[in-house]
Amino acid sequence: MNLAKYPRRRYTSYKTPIEHLERLSKLLGGPNIYMKRDDLLGLAGGGNKTRKLEFLMAEALEQGADTIITCGAVQSNHCRLTIGAAVKEGLKAQIIMEERIEGSYDRNATGNNFIYHLLGVEDVHVVPGGSDMPNELEKLAEKLRAEGRKPYIVQGGGSNELGCLGYISCAQEINEQLFEMGLNIDKICCVSGSSSMHVGLLVGTKGLNMNIPIQGVSVGKKEPIQGDKVKELADKVTEIFGMPEISREEIVVDDNYIGESYGAPTKEMVEAIQMVAREEGIILDAVYTGKFMAAIIGMIREGKFKKDENILLLNSGSGYNIFSYEDILKEEVYTK
Ligand SMILES: Cc1ncc(COP(=O)(O)O)c(C=O)c1O
Known part of the structure; x- marks a missing residue:
């Protein structure tokens, strides 16, 4: 995939770090959790x-x-x-x-x-x-x-075909970093929303033959709708690059941690934001990465990851939006 033929502006002058979240991994008893810090991208506050x-x-x-x-x-x-x-x-x-x-x-x-x-x-x-x-x-x-x-x-x-190039290039960046770090990742996990991040990672890792499955997490729509949405955009992008299709089976979306609806707070989201803040000093957002992390913690507790595997979480953004959820968060933060 030759992205160099597409005009591009540059808003981040570095590769975002991949960090080992040692304390969180230990607290949860495995797997080994790594995080790609796209919350540290450029522009006004970073994010995917x-x-x-x-x-x-x-x-x-x-x-x-x-x-x-x-x-x-x-x-x-x-x-x-x-x-x-x-x-x-x-x-x-x-x-x-x-x-x-x-x-x-x-x-x-x-x-x-x-x-x-x-x-x-x-x-x-x-x-x-x-x-x-x-x-x-x-x-x-x-x-x-x-x-x-x-x-x-x-x-x-x-989220259109052009927007997907952002996460195809991210897959390329991750591939280089994992090689430089000598790190073998078993699964990449990301939020699946308007979907171009999920699609970009699917297409990018496939195009590079990285052989790393992608675990999507929905924060709004149930699996059949979200999965089909990812498939529709993925088909358009693979066609542009003349690549084989991404099969529907390769599109994996967890929809168990959405709560009442998109944007509605959940107690698991509050727990996840507090846990990651207190174990790793990383501030998540309330609508996307907070619920995403709640899903990852939930899946770990349900035994859905092997204890000794290495997973890479895509931190797609920290949030100024926690300030509009302050009342709910404060109840926990000031009492525990
Ligand atoms: C912090 C954060 N994470 C994830 C997403 C979802 O990414 P995508 O829209 O590419 O599915 C968004 C979308 O706004 C976001 O703001």
Whole structure:
């Protein structure tokens, strides 16, 4: 897979570290847990969108865009990083917030919401949960075009074929690092959301014949829907590279730790955030990496990993959004 032929901006000047989480591994009694620290990527606070935006913003600039528009759920990390990328390129940014939990948007909220405004977002539009987001983005783009502007649409989560290149390049980076470290990883685990991280890792590891299975963890949709979503995007990407298809069996998604819904807190998420903070000094987010880690801890306790295997967790972002879950977290943090 020759990624060099795709225009790319650079927002991180180093490989993100792979760290051995010795204390957490010991506490849980194995497996050996390693973490790829993509929470330390560049732009406004790091996180997995930075890798995708390197390719997406390059396309926006090539097309002569003056305004970047994107969408996300209330408190979206993706929106924070997309606005950050627009700032870095001297472009304007507007976002559309999908209010997936009714009444959850508050213009004056803290967390990521505050960062949007700190970064100088030009406008925030709010639509009800379940809206057709690609259509909402297109409507906003049309309005801006009518005003003589040149909008570029970044799809939700940066998840299209081009966005997947971010995690194909991450797979290449991981491959190099594991070789340099002399580390044999048995499984890579990642969040599966808008899905281009999961797809990029599947396609990237397969393209490099790394032979490492990927364990996806859903924080929103149940397996049949999430797995099919991953498959649909993976098919488009493997076709571009002329690679064999990723089979449906290779797409593994755990959906046992979602809780009531996307974004709704769970006690396992609170436990996981506190445990990783106190054992490893790493701050997770409440919507993605907190629930992801809750799933990993749960699967370890259920005996789903071998005690002596090496697993690599993709830390796809820490979160300013914990500040909007402060009340729930505080109950535990100040009492235990
Ligand atoms: C911290 C974090 N992890 C994981 C994800 C999900 O990644 P993807 O959208 O590529 O599935 C997101 C999406 O916004 C995120 O913000």
